[in-house]
Amino acid sequence: MKIVSVVGARPEFIQAAPVSFALRREHHEVLVHTGQHYDDAMSRVFFEDLDLPAPDYHLGVGSGPHGRQTGEMMARLEEVLWKERPDLVIVRGDTNSTLAGALTAAKLHIPLVHIEAGERSFNKFMPEEINRLVADRLADLHFCITRRAVQHLAREGITEGVFFVGDVMLDAVRLYLPRALERAPALLERLGVEPGGYLLATVHRAGNTDDPRRLAGILNGFRAIPEPIVFPVHPRTRQAIARYGLPIAPHIRAIEPVGYLDMLALEAHARMILTDSGGVQREAYFLGIPCLTLREETELMETVEVGWNRLVGTDPQRIVEGWRFFRPPGPRPPLFGDGYAAERIAAILRQSPPRFGQHYRRREALRPPVRESVELIPLS
Known part of the structure; x- marks a missing residue:
């Protein structure tokens, strides 16, 4: 498969490294850097430290207000996706690069994978929360870092194409x-x-x-x-x-x-x-x-x-x-998996490559109860 991986900020570079290593054994990955983090200390040094391959495309968007930054990312990413015609797009986390990648892939009917799906702060004033909600609603496959994230998605009616794989950031700590x-x-x-x-x-x-x-x-x-x-x-x-x-x-x-x-x-x-x-x-x-x-x-x-x-x-x-x-009490349960999340992600994509919109259909079990009587709200 040809896979476009979208990155743009520090945590995405870290998450991308183990996944890229796993994917490139059997797939063609095209790495796209939006330029959201463009300072050398916030970008270039991470590629060097992580042995990440140089981006195939650097969109050079830079900083700016949310709407302008996200819109510019989408416009430039759309050109890349038209040119590359990938089989799927991977986004991760909750940045504006995540949002831009998710929206652009969905508009072009390209299957979307969201790594770190289902995370919720329950604070809609955080721009990251908006990005998470949109990416999860559009994604065809959801890779969750904790069991709690799987439960969050289930409460929102997202139960298919959801996998608890663990945290690729733990993979990175294990490796580096x-x-x-x-x-x-x-x-x-x-x-x-x-x-x-x-x-x-x-x-x-x-x-x-x-x-x-x-x-x-x-x-x-x-x-x-x-x-x-x-x-x-x-x-x-x-x-x-x-x-x-x-x-x-x-x-x-x-x-x-x-x-x-x-x-x-x-x-x-x-x-x-x-x-x-x-x-x-x-x-x-x-x-x-x-x-x-x-x-x-x-x-x-x-x-x-x-x-x-x-x-x-x-x-x-x-x-x-x-x-x-503050003093922690003692043991740390393995909340985030075992440090081999990237291997699980690669295996799932190999065994069950996603199709665009494959889980987006009417399902009786997911439909809310019908309100039998709906009255016009009276004027006060």
């Missing part, structure tokens, strides 16, 4: 952690921190960076924690800090974004991780590092329920209390 640990000593020495003697923080969600009160609350919480904090600063976050004139405390190592291997090394040796990133929450769980999530909700409630993740929002007091008192 040894290399990351090799470079850890030099990296930590350069940053002036010791293994287990620092916190690792990331902040990039628009809900946090675009609201000066929330971003100030996070930084004030960091300031009140008397422990070294390594803080790779996302370009959007750096711009917001400068725009709002927010100070960064001296004990916070505000560094440029790092590549995948360096990030994995920093995560593995941190005493605790503070983040608003879904991917970093998962990596913290894989590595057994306590995590404080700088949001009021998460798609990964399983990690909260088993005691390895705590939601602290952006209130400085809650952040400090989490730092002071």
Whole structure:
């Protein structure tokens, strides 16, 4: 089969690597980079760290408002799909690249596969939640990272073409952690921190960076924690800090974004991780590092329920209390599979290649009850 894989942002590069290796043993994969993340530190270095093949197409869309960015991706991706005529399109996660890939494939009647389907924060103010909902509604095959995601889809009436395969990000940790640990000593020495003697923080969600009160609350919480904090600063976050004139405390190592291997090394040796990133929450769980999530909700409630993740929002007091008192209880159940999700995905595509719209039909069991009496709403 010819498969077009759409990527555009950091988590998608990580997810793409194990899947690409598995697919290319027996399929022709065409890798399309939308350019959503275009900074070298957010894009090129990931391809190098992950040994990902260079994209066959780089759409060069860059940043911008959601509508304009997504629309430009769709226009350029449509040209690629017309030219390549793939048998299916793969999207992953919840970015604007995911949304653009899903909409463009559906408009051209190309079977769509969504990796990381069924994740829900139940917060529609998050642009990522809209992207998830649309991609899952359009997908012909849904590959879920947890059993909970399968249940979410079932509650929305999506029960066919749904597979619990595990998390390809766990595949990536299995594959790349040894290399990351090799470079850890030099990296930590350069940053002036010791293994287990620092916190690792990331902040990039628009809900946090675009609201000066929330971003100030996070930084004030960091300031009140008397422990070294390594803080790779996302370009959007750096711009917001400068725009709002927010100070960064001296004990916070505000560094440029790092590549995948360096990030994995920093995560593995941190005493605790503070983040608003879904991917970093998962990596913290894989590595057994306590995590404080700088949001009021998460798609990964399983990690909260088993005691390895705590939601602290952006209130400085809650952040400090989490730092002071949060201690995971012990074992980590295998919520995200066994690290061989990509192999399962490749096997399913080999055995049951999807057809466009194959599960989109009237089914008596999925139809809502008919309302026998529907009255006009009276005017008050």
